[in-house]
Amino acid sequence: MVKRNSNFLTLSENYLFPEVMHRVRHFKRAHPERELISLSIGDTSEPLSPTPTEGLVQQASLMGTRLGYRGYGPEQGELSLRCQIALHFYQEKISPDEIFISDGAKCDIGRLQLLFGSKAAIGVQDPTYPVYADTAHILGNSSIFYLPCNAANDFFPDLAKIPKIDLLYFCSPNNPTGAVATHTQLESLVAWAKEHKSFLIFDAAYAGFIQDPSL
Structure with a gap:
């Protein structure tokens, strides 16, 4: 009988965000009078604005006509x-x-891992979005290096201490710390990647929240 991919056993038992939601529910039950602002998973909290809603309805209606139907x-x-x-x-x-x-960042992160293969050495910030390492584990990649990013180093990795890696995932603004790399830090990161011939994968999913022009 075919067996499942044993690499799934290397994943954490609890994915980060369901654990956060569990704690949120527990807090709300214990403190129903408190208003909680959730800054965890990037879910929506307000209805769609009229422009995309009307566009979706219009395109869906066209799909029901001979002239408007489109396949792939x-x-x-x-x-x-x-x-x-x-x-x-x-x-x-x-x-x-x-x-x-x-169809979304998670799928693309997995596809990038497939593109470079399971033998590519990977560097990720610590802490950071867990999907970078999780997808590598699923593919059987054991060469994953965690680069400390905390208050002591201004939430930016010590480039001199990064081992030889093929891929470096860098998330800024960072999830979950919210730390934002400056232009100078990003320039040094690009220079490091060029010097060491490493592939830099820059995740700027939260760039829309940046308001300081120096960041």
């Missing part, structure tokens, strides 16, 4: 959407051809 879309995502992303998010500093519309 472009593998990179709709060109019109990629053009708008290139314009509004990147001021056309990158081409729409460099943009991919996917």
Whole structure:
């Protein structure tokens, strides 16, 4: 009989965010009079605005017509959407051809691991988003190095102490600490990656919260 992937046994028994939600529920039961602001998982808290809602309804209605029906879309995502992303998010500093519309960060992180293989040495901040290491574990990668990022080093890894690695995941603003790397720190990180011929994977999922122009 076929056996399941034994690498799943290396994962933590409890994923971080369900544990956070468990504690939130416990707190609310114990303190019903307190208002709690959740800053854990990146879930939505407000209804969608009219513009995307109307667009979704319109496109769904078109799918029910002979002229409006479309099957599989472009593998990179709709060109019109990629053009708008290139314009509004990147001021056309990158081409729409460099943009991919996917089904989410978790899946893409896993695909990147597949792209480079299970023998690639990986570096991750400590602490950071757990999916980087989890996907590596699932693929059987045992070369995972945790780089301390705490108040003592201004939440930025000591580049001189990073071992020889092939991939470096860097999340800024960081999840869960909220620490944001400065332009100078990011420039030093890119220089380090070039010098050591390491592939730098920059996760800027929370960049929209940055308000200081120096960050």
